[in-house]
Amino acid sequence: MKKFLVIFICLFFVCLLSGCGGNSQASVTPVSTTTQQQQATPTPTPTPKPADGYIRTTDDSVRFLKWSEANGQINGLWSAATIQNGQPVYQNGALTGTHSGENVTLTMKYLMQEAAATGTLKGNILSLTSPGQDGKISTVEYKACSIADFNQALEAFKKKYGAGK
Incomplete structure (x- = not known):
């Protein structure tokens, strides 16, 4: 029973880290896309104050x-x-x-x-x-x-x- 529990936990972590057996690239892409989007978002330029x-x-x-x-x-x-x-x-x-x-x-x-x-x-x-x-x-x-x-x-x-x- 302990072996089964250890194997189950190991498989669970392997699945979690690898995207549950799917293409490992697929699980990485959303993270990198989010990172790229955050990096690509320009810092807002302050609106210049109208001249007096x-x-x-x-x-x-x-x-x-x-x-x-x-x-x-x-x-x-x-x-x-x-x-x-x-x-x-x-x-x-x-x-x-x-x-x-x-x-x-x-x-x-x-x-x-x-x-x-x-x-x-x-x-x-x-x-x-x-x-x-x-x-x-x-x-x-x-x-x-x-x-x-x-x-x-x-x-x-x-x-x-x-x-x-």
């Missing part, structure tokens, strides 16, 4: 555009730190416009004046075309940024040029 706004910096200016959008209508603000007549000048005002697909139109308002621009928003780049102070049409690029990025650029401008007006 768009910034354009030059050697002597920092400009920032921030807006909210509803049904293609843009409402927001703009802020600029520039050098005029050798002195730093800080300005801000209202921003309105439209956004449809990649196309953007913006109107920046300051006191009783308005400046219009048209352009595209592709990924993190906002390209705007408008007439310059010299009358020539020019295109400039703004890059997506956070408010912290803008504040950091503004502080660097202030350190370089002073508090100004």
Whole structure:
């Protein structure tokens, strides 16, 4: 009886390890497939946080555009730190416009004046075309940024040029 029990237990383990007499490859395949699937599953990429706004910096200016959008209508603000007549000048005002697909139109308002621009928003780049102070049409690029990025650029401008007006 003990021999029968020992043989039974041995056969049980042999069957368990070999897939009960079936093709030993068949019992290994699901395990390796599961392992391959786990290895093949890419790590999820975090969704990038939407930009707080768009910034354009030059050697002597920092400009920032921030807006909210509803049904293609843009409402927001703009802020600029520039050098005029050798002195730093800080300005801000209202921003309105439209956004449809990649196309953007913006109107920046300051006191009783308005400046219009048209352009595209592709990924993190906002390209705007408008007439310059010299009358020539020019295109400039703004890059997506956070408010912290803008504040950091503004502080660097202030350190370089002073508090100004």
